[in-house]
Amino acid sequence: MIKTILSNVKQYTFPSLITPVFMIGEVIMEMLIPIMMANIIDKGISAGSISSVVSYGLGMIAMGALGLFFGVMGAVCGARASTGLACNLRDAMYLNIQKFSFSNIDKFSTAGLVTRMTTDVTNVQVAYQMILRISFRAPVTLITALFMSFSISSRLASIFLVAVLVLAVVLVIIMSTTMGLFQKGMRMYDDLNEEVEEDVTAIRTVKAFVRENYVIEAFRNAADNIRDVFVKAEIRMAFNGPVMMICVYGSMLTLSWMGANMIISDELTTGQLTSLFSYVMSILMSLMMLSMIFVMLTMSMASGRRIAEVINEKPSMKDPETPVTEVKDGSVDFCDVSFSYRKGSGNNVLSDVNFHVNSGETIGIIGPTGSSKSSLVSLISRLYDVTEGKVMVGGVDVRDYSMEALRSKVSVVLQNNVLFSGSIYENLRWGNPDATDEECREACRIACADEFVERMPEGYDSIIEQGGTNVSGGQRQRLCIARALVGKPAILILDDSTSAVDTATDSRIRKAFKERIPGTTKFIIAQRITSVMDSDRIIVLDDGRVAEFGTHDELMERSEAYREIYESQTSGSGDFDEFG
Ligand SMILES: Nc1ncnc2c1ncn2[C@@H]1O[C@H](COP(=O)(O)OP(=O)(O)OP(=O)(O)O)[C@@H](O)[C@H]1O
Numbered sequence: 001m002i003k004t005i006l007s008n009v010k011q012y013t014f015p016s017l018i019t020p021v022f023m024i025g026e027v028i029m030e031m032l033i034p035i036m037m038a039n040i041i042d043k044g045i046s047a048g049s050i051s052s053v054v055s056y057g058l059g060m061i062a063m064g065a066l067g068l069f070f071g072v073m074g075a076v077c078g079a080r081a082s083t084g085l086a087c088n089l090r091d092a093m094y095l096n097i098q099k100f101s102f103s104n105i106d107k108f109s110t111a112g113l114v115t116r117m118t119t120d121v122t123n124v125q126v127a128y129q130m131i132l133r134i135s136f137r138a139p140v141t142l143i144t145a146l147f148m149s150f151s152i153s154s155r156l157a158s159i160f161l162v163a164v165l166v167l168a169v170v171l172v173i174i175m176s177t178t179m180g181l182f183q184k185g186m187r188m189y190d191d192l193n194e195e196v197e198e199d200v201t202a203i204r205t206v207k208a209f210v211r212e213n214y215v216i217e218a219f220r221n222a223a224d225n226i227r228d229v230f231v232k233a234e235i236r237m238a239f240n241g242p243v244m245m246i247c248v249y250g251s252m253l254t255l256s257w258m259g260a261n262m263i264i265s266d267e268l269t270t271g272q273l274t275s276l277f278s279y280v281m282s283i284l285m286s287l288m289m290l291s292m293i294f295v296m297l298t299m300s301m302a303s304g305r306r307i308a309e310v311i312n313e314k315p316s317m318k319d320p321e322t323p324v325t326e327v328k329d330g331s332v333d334f335c336d337v338s339f340s341y342r343k344g345s346g347n348n349v350l351s352d353v354n355f356h357v358n359s360g361e362t363i364g365i366i367g368p369t370g371s372s373k374s375s376l377v378s379l380i381s382r383l384y385d386v387t388e389g390k391v392m393v394g395g396v397d398v399r400d401y402s403m404e405a406l407r408s409k410v411s412v413v414l415q416n417n418v419l420f421s422g423s424i425y426e427n428l429r430w431g432n433p434d435a436t437d438e439e440c441r442e443a444c445r446i447a448c449a450d451e452f453v454e455r456m457p458e459g460y461d462s463i464i465e466q467g468g469t470n471v472s473g474g475q476r477q478r479l480c481i482a483r484a485l486v487g488k489p490a491i492l493i494l495d496d497s498t499s500a501v502d503t504a505t506d507s508r509i510r511k512a513f514k515e516r517i518p519g520t521t522k523f524i525i526a527q528r529i530t531s532v533m534d535s536d537r538i539i540v541l542d543d544g545r546v547a548e549f550g551t552h553d554e555l556m557e558r559s560e561a562y563r564e565i566y567e568s569q570t571s572g573s574g575d576f577d578e579f580g
């Protein structure tokens, strides 16, 4: 995990390395200043030499200025290094997510990915900056200050050791009890994000079901849980302050008392005592910083691990070494295909599927919900890989094509397809970025989308809102079909894509397919039998198996199930007039 994170420092290696150097420079200056102070008092004021006061004073100012410079540079470089790392991490995650196959995506939740790209990266960024700036600074301060004080008076310095020990024990106790709480808190952030993501995305459904109070309650719960955990953690952390104060003032009092006695017996100078006072503060402060780093580290460890998971996730599908880049025609073959969403689980959603489809044929697919219709067609454009057997397009195994070549020739209108925010033209050109306006309009004419688009005030330049919420369900479906047609695919797959379109328009779309794109192989999944009965052949799926495959007339004769569906859907329903 740490390796993955650090390998993304890349071009920010220099600022990352120089930051600790600046910080150490700052510490050294800070440590030297008390010595100057002691000299001013002992050699200047006590000895009554103004020139010493001035020269040591100037030295002190110079050191202060240098210390300030180092401090500022350290802060600037630290900020540059940590924000750069954050940027690289986001980049690496985003790039990898784009390479994910559907089965990779199934593994992470959307909310999880969003949290990883935002909150988790910010955690790592803050922790990285702290490590660069403080983790070198604190130990160096601690050791130098201890060393300096021992060189002044080992007897007095041992007071510090006692204080350090007490404080260290208390810090360890506090930290060990809070770390677990912080980790728990981060996991709860995930829950909260999931809650927000789901409810806000589906806000219309929430309102339709008048479930506002329910989701408010759920949100409050998630938020309250986070608050409770962090309050608990912070209460424990709050003991830090008083204990620190007891140690500081305890040391100071003992130091004053013993120091004063030593000055009287001439074992110590006033100046030395003054510098010891500054060192005691430095020592205890650096201990505090160290404890903070440990807390930050534990918090960011969890985040780092979650980031590394995304970056290291191997895309489950790769282009072959020497990919085929030309799809010859639109023929499709399934050879002994079995498929399971979880490889090795044995729960096949498709079993022993065998069929051949000629280029240019129109194939209807029907079957009850959950009979794996969508799963079947997802194998043709290789959204998923088969578990056994092979799927061939144009006589070539889909795994031998380059993904781009295959998917540009196999257009799928997914069951719950979405439009993106942007104009209608922009949306249509997802199908082919180079399509001309006329090609876009022609695609809309085939999909019967032209009639309502042209009625819109701005026609094809009308803006679609995010998710396509400002067009009706049927209009959205027709635009999705048009978008798939713009790429002039060899194979067109419509997964229940006209379910919200009225039957008359549905039949006009199918007629347009027949007349305008006769060479394209069409797979039409539908629940309405009227949508598939004029197809060249029809696949009846049942529980992941091909129950029947033939023309409408053959199936009417052969398949009782098909006949039943046909009769139940046509008798008395409004669809009957259509095939007459
Ligand atoms: N991404 C997925 N991960 C795991 N299982 C899945 C996934 N998608 C579908 N399934 C399972 O595969 C089976 C077939 O689903 P599929 O979506 O192919 O059915 P369908 O025939 O298209 O149904 P519908 O008519 O409702 O669209 C179902 O049991 C479903 O639970």
Ligand SMILES: [Mg+2]
Pocket (backbone or CB within 6 Å): 373, 374, 375, 415, 495
């Ligand atoms: Mg489906």
